[in-house]
Amino acid sequence: MLKGRSLIEPGNFSIEEMDSLFTLAEKIESDEHHLRECCRGKLLATLFFEPSTRTRLSFEAAMLRLGGNCLGFADPGSSSAVKGESLADTIRMAAGYADVIVMRNPKEGAALLASRYSPVPVINAGDGGHHHPTQTLTDLLTIRRLRGAVKNLTVGFCGDLKFGRTVHSLAKTLAYYENITMVFISPEELVIPEYITRHLQKLKIEFSETRNLEESMPRLDVLYMTRVQRERFFNEEDYIRLKDIYVLNAERMSLGKEELIVLHPLPRVNEIAVEVDDDPRAAYFRQAKYGMYVRMALLSSIMGVI
Numbered sequence: 354m355l356k357g358r359s360l361i362e363p364g365n366f367s368i369e370e371m372d373s374l375f376t377l378a379e380k381i382e383s384d385e386h387h388l389r390e391c392c393r394g395k396l397l398a399t400l401f402f403e404p405s406t407r408t409r410l411s412f413e414a415a416m417l418r419l420g421g422n423c424l425g426f427a428d429p430g431s432s433s434a435v436k437g438e439s440l441a442d443t444i445r446m447a448a449g450y451a452d453v454i455v456m457r458n459p460k461e462g463a464a465l466l467a468s469r470y471s472p473v474p475v476i477n478a479g480d481g482g483h484h485h486p487t488q489t490l491t492d493l494l495t496i497r498r499l500r501g502a503v504k505n506l507t508v509g510f511c512g513d514l515k516f517g518r519t520v521h522s523l524a525k526t527l528a529y530y531e532n533i534t535m536v537f538i539s540p541e542e543l544v545i546p547e548y549i550t551r552h553l554q555k556l557k558i559e560f561s562e563t564r565n566l567e568e569s570m571p572r573l574d575v576l577y578m579t580r581v582q583r584e585r586f587f588n589e590e591d592y593i594r595l596k597d598i599y600v601l602n603a604e605r606m607s608l609g610k611e612e613l614i615v616l617h618p619l620p621r622v623n624e625i626a627v628e629v630d631d632d633p634r635a636a637y638f639r640q641a642k643y644g645m646y647v648r649m650a651l652l653s654s655i656m657g658v659i
């Protein structure tokens with residue numbers, strides 16, 4: 354069904370297609386030998402023009418666990434981009450070497466552009482402050498595994514909602530699920546972009562915007578914390594003023610429901626105190642592992658080997 358398809362932004366895959374990925378990911382999680390050698394002979398190119406730990410490592414782990422291989426770079430300084438090579442040229446070349454490309458780039462729209470030049474599928478691993486659809490697959494699988502289903506939930510997003518691409522992708526996608534209410538918690542300067550709120554309004558999704566985390570805590574089923582995206586700020590002063598505006602600590606956690614789950618795409622800076630890690634509701638490290646399973650499901654589906 355997904356064979357040969359690219360994943361650039363939310364909406365590229367239907368809810369049914371995503372649900373079948375989650376079912377497959379759950380099967381892989383429960384039986385680590387499932388799909389073991391199915392990508393033998395396949396090559397994944399990871400082109401990371403921006404730093405990454407989890408996304409790149411989980412994609413590489415996924416491909417290696419499927420029996421395939423990986424090539425690529427994690428530091429744009431070591432690629433020909435520094436010599437002035439265009440993205441279109443880099444992509445055409447990489448597509449000649451690999452069967453699928455995963456790319457992260459600081460420019461919004463870069464993944465879409467890459468997919469236009471690539472004869473092999475392109476997976477967007479983050480394009481600037483725009484989208485990060487495989488993090489959304491990770492987030493949704495985590496919610497499904499820990500809350501049973503992605504429906505009837507109040508989801509709070511907290512932190513840098515302006516530049517946080519994981520927030521944009523997740524909010525846009527959650528809008529297609531049943532009975533989801535969203536609460537956007539951010540300072541005035543970092544509110545959720547209008548193109549997202551317009552999308553929610555169009556789909557008649559209930560949402561609110563607030564500055565206050567404490568007040569929001571008691572009503573949330575899922576709290577999605579995010580770091581302030583330093584690299585997308587125009588000046589350091591604003592970053593310093595805003596960076597510690599929300600810190601989730603044990604005291605604030607005590608205001609939350611017993612069945613709350615706390616997610617974070619990671620990396621965390623100061624926005625979640627380390628003391629919260631021991632709270633059973635802290636799900637962010639489990640979330641990172643689900644990211645590998647869902648990427649195994651994604652790669653095997655896109656490669657058409659299942």
Ligand code: NCD
Pocket residue numbers: 407408479485488518519580618619620
């Ligand atoms: C996120 C990203 O790169 O957008 N990280 C990730 O992929 N897990 C979040 C972030 O960098 O803050």
